[in-house]
Amino acid sequence: MKNKEVASLLYEIADLLEIKEVEWKPRAYRKAAQNIEALSEDIKEIWKKGELDKVPGVGEGIAKKISEFLKTGKSSYLKKLKKNIPIDVEDLMNVPEMGPKTVKLLYKKLKVKNIKDLKRVAKKGKISKLYGMGEKTEKEILEGIKTVEVSKKRFLLGFMLPNIREIEEKLKKLKEVQLISVAGSVRRKKETIHDVDILIASNNPVKVTEYFINLGDVKKVLAKGPTKSSVKLKDNLQVDLRIVSKESYGSALQYLTGSKPHSIKLRKIAIKKGLKLSEYGIFKKKKKIAGRTEKEVYNKLGLPYIEPELREDRGEIEAGLKKKLPKLIGYGDIKGDLHVHSKWSDGNNTIEEMALAAKKLGHSYLCICDHFGNLRIANSLNERRLLKQIKEIDKVNKKLSGIRILKGVEANILPSGKIDVPGKLLKELDIITAGVHSGFKSGEASMTKRIVSVMDKINILNHPTGRLLQKRKGYELDLSKVFDSAKDHDVAIEINSFPNRLDLDDVNSRAAVDNGVKLVINTDSHSINQLVYMELGIGVARRGWCGKKNVINTLPLNKILKKF
Ligand SMILES: [Zn+2]
Ligand SMILES: [Zn+2]
Numbered sequence: 001m002k003n004k005e006v007a008s009l010l011y012e013i014a015d016l017l018e019i020k021e022v023e024w025k026p027r028a029y030r031k032a033a034q035n036i037e038a039l040s041e042d043i044k045e046i047w048k049k050g051e052l053d054k055v056p057g058v059g060e061g062i063a064k065k066i067s068e069f070l071k072t073g074k075s076s077y078l079k080k081l082k083k084n085i086p087i088d089v090e091d092l093m094n095v096p097e098m099g100p101k102t103v104k105l106l107y108k109k110l111k112v113k114n115i116k117d118l119k120r121v122a123k124k125g126k127i128s129k130l131y132g133m134g135e136k137t138e139k140e141i142l143e144g145i146k147t148v149e150v151s152k153k154r155f156l157l158g159f160m161l162p163n164i165r166e167i168e169e170k171l172k173k174l175k176e177v178q179l180i181s182v183a184g185s186v187r188r189k190k191e192t193i194h195d196v197d198i199l200i201a202s203n204n205p206v207k208v209t210e211y212f213i214n215l216g217d218v219k220k221v222l223a224k225g226p227t228k229s230s231v232k233l234k235d236n237l238q239v240d241l242r243i244v245s246k247e248s249y250g251s252a253l254q255y256l257t258g259s260k261p262h263s264i265k266l267r268k269i270a271i272k273k274g275l276k277l278s279e280y281g282i283f284k285k286k287k288k289i290a291g292r293t294e295k296e297v298y299n300k301l302g303l304p305y306i307e308p309e310l311r312e313d314r315g316e317i318e319a320g321l322k323k324k325l326p327k328l329i330g331y332g333d334i335k336g337d338l339h340v341h342s343k344w345s346d347g348n349n350t351i352e353e354m355a356l357a358a359k360k361l362g363h364s365y366l367c368i369c370d371h372f373g374n375l376r377i378a379n380s381l382n383e384r385r386l387l388k389q390i391k392e393i394d395k396v397n398k399k400l401s402g403i404r405i406l407k408g409v410e411a412n413i414l415p416s417g418k419i420d421v422p423g424k425l426l427k428e429l430d431i432i433t434a435g436v437h438s439g440f441k442s443g444e445a446s447m448t449k450r451i452v453s454v455m456d457k458i459n460i461l462n463h464p465t466g467r468l469l470q471k472r473k474g475y476e477l478d479l480s481k482v483f484d485s486a487k488d489h490d491v492a493i494e495i496n497s498f499p500n501r502l503d504l505d506d507v508n509s510r511a512a513v514d515n516g517v518k519l520v521i522n523t524d525s526h527s528i529n530q531l532v533y534m535e536l537g538i539g540v541a542r543r544g545w546c547g548k549k550n551v552i553n554t555l556p557l558n559k560i561l562k563k564f
Contacts, residue, residue, distance in 0.1 A: 001042045001043070001044075001162070002042060002043050002044045002070060003036050003037060003039055003042065003043045004037065004159075005069075006033075006036050006043050006066055006069060006070070007033040007034070007036045007037040008033075009065075009066075009069055009075055009078065010029045010030070010032055010033035010036070010062065010065075010066075011029070011030065011033045012078060012089070012090055013029050013065070013075075013077065013078055013081065014026040014027075014029035014030045014033065015089050015090075015093060015100050015103075016078070016081040016082065016085055016089055017029065017081070018100035018101075018104075019085055019087070019089065019100050019103055019104045019107075020081070020084070020085065021104075026100075028057065028059070028062070029062065031057040032055070032057040032058050032062050034057075034348060035055055035056045035057045035058070035348065036055060036058075037348075037527070038348035038349065038526075038527035038528070038529065039055065039529075040357075040528055040529050043055075043066070043070070044070055047066065047067060047070050052066055052067065065077050065078075086113060087103060087107050087112075087113045087114070088113060088114040088115070089103055091114055091115050092112070092114065092115060092118060094115075094148045095115065095118065095141060095144040095145055095147075095148055096140070096144045096147070096471050096472055097137060097140050097141050097144055098118075098141070098144070105130065106118065106121070106127065106130075109130055110126055110127070110130075115145060115148065118141065118145065119142070119145050122138050122141050122142050122145070123142070125138065127141060147470060147471065148470075150470075153194060154192040154193065154194055154470070155192060155193050155194075155235075155237055156191070156192055156469060156470065156499045156500055157185075157186065157189065157190060157191055157192060157193050157499065157536065157539075158497075158498075158499025158500075158502075158533055158536045159499050160186075160193065160196075160235075160237055161186070161535075161536075163217065163233070163235070163237070164182060164186060164196055164239075166217075167198070167215060167217065167239065168180060168182055168198065170215065171198070171200065171208070171211070171212065174207070174208060174211060176202050176203070176204040176207045176208050177200050177201075177202055177208060178200075178201045178202055178203070178246055179199075179200065179201035179246065179249050180198065180199070180200045180201075181198075181199050181253055182196065182197070182198055182199075183197040183198070183199050183253055183256035183257045183258075184196065184197035184256055184257060184258060185258070185259075187257050187308045188257065188258070188259065188308045188309055188311060188312070188543070189308070189309050189536070189539030189540070189542065189543060190543075191469055191502045191505070191536075191540070192469060192470070194238075195237065195238040195239065195240060196237060196238070196239045196240065197239075197240050197242065197256045197257075198239060198240070198241050198242070199241075199242050199243075199244065199249070199252055199253050199256050200241065200242070200243045200244075201243075201244055201245060201246045201249040202243050203245070205226050205227060205243040206226065208241075208243055209224065209225075209226070209229050209241070209243065212229060212231070212241050213229055213231055215231070217233045217234055218231045218232070218233060218234075219231075219232050219233060219234045219236075220232040222238065226243075227242060227243050227244065228240070228241070228242055228243075229241050242256060244279075246292065247281070247288075247291060247292060248279070248280045248281055248291045248292075249291075249292060249293070250290070250291055250292050250293035250294045250295070250296055250297050251277070251278065251279055251280060251281045251282065251290070251291040251294075251297050252279045252280070253294055254266075254279075254294050254297050254298075255278070255279035256279070257308050257311060258311065259311055259312050259313065261312070261313035262311040262312060262313045262316070262317070264313075265313055265317050266301060266317070269301050269302070269303075269317070270282060270301060273301070273302070275289070275300070275301075277297070277301070281297075282297060282300050282301070298320075302321065303317065303320040303321060304320055304323065304325060306320055306325065307328055307542065309328070309539060309542035309543045310325070310328075310542070310543070310545070312543070326545045326546075326547055327547050327548075328541075328542045328545070328546065328547060329538060329541050329542060329546050329547055329548045329550070329551055329554065330538075330548070331535060331538050332362075333538075333548045333551070333554045334363070334521060334534055334538065334551075334553055334554060335363065335364050335365065335553060335554060335555060335556055335557070335560070336358070336363045336364055336365035336366055336367070336553050336557070336560065337358055337363055337365075337366050337367070337522055337523050337525070337531060337534065337553070338365075338366075338367040338369070338406070338408070338431060338433070338460060338520055338522050338552075338553055339367060339369045339408070339410065339433055339460065339462060339494065339496075339520075339522035339523070339524050340354055340358075340366060340367070340368060340369065340522070340523060340524065340525040340526075340531070341368070341369065341370050341371070341410075341524070341525065341526045342354055342368050342370055344368075344370045344379070344381060344385065344389050345370035345371040345372075345377065345378065345379045345380055345381055346370075346371060346377060346378040346379055346526060347370070347525075347526045347527060348526055348527035348528075349527050349528050351368055351389075351392060351393060351396050351405060352396045352399070352400070353528055354366060354368070354525070354528060354531075355396060355400055355403050355405050356400070356403075357528035357529075357531055358403060358531055359400070359402050359403040361531055361532070361534075363403060363531075364402070364403060364404065364556065364557045365403065365404045365405070365406055365557050365560060366403060366404075366405055366406065367405075367406035367407075367408040367430065367431050367433075368389070368393060368405060368406070368407065368408055369408040369409055369410040369431070369433045370386075370389065370409065370410065371410050371412075371437075372386060372409050372410065372411055372412070372420065372421050373411065373412045373420035373421070374420065375412050375437050375438055377437060381409070383422060383425060386409065386421075386425060386428075387425070387428070389407075390407050390428055390429070393405050393406075393407050404557055406430040406431055406560075406564075407428065407429045407430045407431070408429055408430060408431040408432065408433055409421055409425075409429055409432060409433065410433050410434065410435060410462060411432060411433070411434040411435075411458070412434065412435070412436075412437050412438065413434050413435060413436045413437075413450060413451060413454050414450075415438075415439045415442060415446075415450060416450075417449060417450045417453035417454065418453070418454065419432075419434050419454050419457055419458065426457070430561075430564050431459045431460065431564050432457065432458045432459050432460070433458065433459065433460040433461075433462050433494075434454055434457075434458045434460075434461065434462060435461070435462030435463050435464075435466075436450070436451065436466050436475065440466055440472075440475040441475065442475075443476060444476035444477060444478055445478075447475050447476060447477050448477055448478040448481050448482065451464075451477070451482055451485075452481060452482060452485040455485045455486060455488070455489040455491050456489050458491055459491060459492065459564060460491065460492050460493075460494055460520055460522075461482070461486065461491055461492070461493050461494060462494050462496065462522075462524070463494060463496040463498075463501050463503050463524070464477075464479075464482065464493055464494060464503060464504050465477055465479075465503050465504070465505075465508075466503070467501070467503050467505075468500050468501065469499075469500045469501070469502065470500065471500065474503065479508055479511070479512075480511075480515070483511070483512055483515045483517045484515070486512075486517050486518075487515065487516055487517050490518075492517075492518045492519060492520040492552045493512055493517055493518070493519055493520070494519070494520050494521075494522055495509060495519055495520070495521045495522075495537045495540050495541055495544075496522060496523075496524050496537065497521060497522065497523045497524070497533040497534050497535075497536045497537030497538075497540075498523065498524045498530070498533060498536075499533060499536060501524070502536060502537070502540050504519070504540070504544075505540065505544075506540050506543035506544040507544065508544070509540060509541055509543075509544030509545075509546055510544040510545045510546070512544075513544065513545065513546050513547075513550045518550065518551070518552050519541065519546060519550055519551050519552070520551065520552045520553050521534065521537035521538055521540075521541055521551055521553060522537070522553070523537065
């Protein structure tokens with residue numbers, strides 16, 4: 001799908017236009033970009049049919065730019081804009097706190113063109129002296145630069161996964177490929193990944209390698225050999241391919257999946273048993289005694305099979321030796337999504353579209369939780385509109401079968417320790433979810449108090465620490481107090497499956513479950529094609545040793561209805 005590429009082109013144009021102070025146009029480009037991101041159909045297919053003008057927000061001018069880009073992979077308009085503005089806007093805007101307005105201001109006043117310039121002037125304290133900036137902003141910019149520098153080396157799993165799966169599918173179709181698996185941190189479902197490892201069993205490595213290095217997405221071939229090759233994709237992700245024989249597939253998969261600390265411990269166990277474990281198999285003296293499957297490898301070491309998500313050396317080997325590994329929640333165990341948005345607030349699809357898409361994924365319920373209140377979140381609901389939405393949900397429910405839409409809301413947890421939805425409205429709803437969407441920097445004690453004081457009014461605590469991966473650390477919070485309070489008030493704590501949130505994270509999810517707290521895995525989708533992010537949230541839960549019973553939305557519809 002070209003949708004993401006086209007959307008980022010339009011976003012970049014919008015930012016540049018805003019810096020050039022062109023009126024209204026940036027908004028038009030952004031709206032079109034959002035709509036294209038939300039499409040479930042490939043924009044390229046739409047273009048081929050000559051139907052670009054049917055995409056909401058795409059007028060003649062924007063359609064022309066998309067056509068050119070799809071045809072040539074380039075945009076002369078963007079090139080022209082860039083020539084006029086000698087600033088690396090994309091790079092600078094990666095830094096949190098840097099919007100188009102700030103970029104423009106810093107260019108005009110301090111000649112900042114890129115991150116290097118930005119770092120220099122911030123370190124010299126020049127930014128804080130500008131009108132409207134201050135020392136706090138300057139400090140935040142410096143911290144932001146650090147985050148960007150670190151994150152440049154890693155990718156968000158959720159954004160890369162579709163691409164990785166596509167490559168896997170293409171390779172799988174080759175008749176020379178006998179077995180294939182993605183290994184490494186992707187298989188362990190880490191939130192961010194450095195590169196991708198693919199393992200293949202084949203008796204014709206030359207043919208497979210040739211096909212692999214010529215995939216359409218490949219930008220550069222980094223290495224090419226009979227069993228190992230390595231490429232860089234157009235989006236800069238590195239993919240390594242290993243080809244082995246069927247006889248070593250299991251041990252190679254174990255080796256490539258890692259993690260390193262986990263594998264080192266396994267090797268030590270092998271040595272104690274007088275064996276040798278390597279990527280080629282388990283050997284007794286020179287005789288190979290295992291290696292075909294991972295299960296065989298683990299079993300020969302006196303262990304049950306250990307799920308990839310657990311392989312972080314966080315006690316899984318010890319638990320395995322004692323036969324006390326948890327039974328993890330499965331990727332098919334979720335029965336519904338309890339936190340999604342619709343067009344009624346900042347989502348891109350109607351309630352009905354969301355429900356139909358959820359049904360297609362096999363969900364039997366879906367809770368619409370649009371934003372409410374006076375915060376600066378686009379199009380938040382007020383009392384009148386929420387009541388209207390409730391009626392609309394009744395109407396859609398009558399129309400659809402096989403999926404039940406629940407009535408919910410995403411309230412704001414205000415600094416005062418209250419939620420902003422009036423009490424009488426709460427009675428009309430099935431589920432009350434709430435999250436912190438402002439005032440993140442109040443400090444641990446005050447933030448903990450703020451969250452704990454709304455627990456008696458809500459059912460679900462959304463994205464509980466507020467972190468955004470590669471962008472913003474979570475706010476300071478005493479999670480153990482939040483867990484206690486959640487348990488007292490029977491509030492489920494969310495694992496938000498959005499690729500840059502995944503919050504509660506794996507370690508804290510495990511702590512929550514150990515403390516008897518119930519979790520809920522939601523996608524916080526703002527369009528139909530984000531509903532599949534559920535897999536990422538389940539990955540976090542599995543990394544956090546969670547079972548099916550720990551997660552409320554594994555319950556069937558009748559039990560969920562009873563619960564709320
Ligand atoms: Zn939220
Ligand atoms: Zn939300």
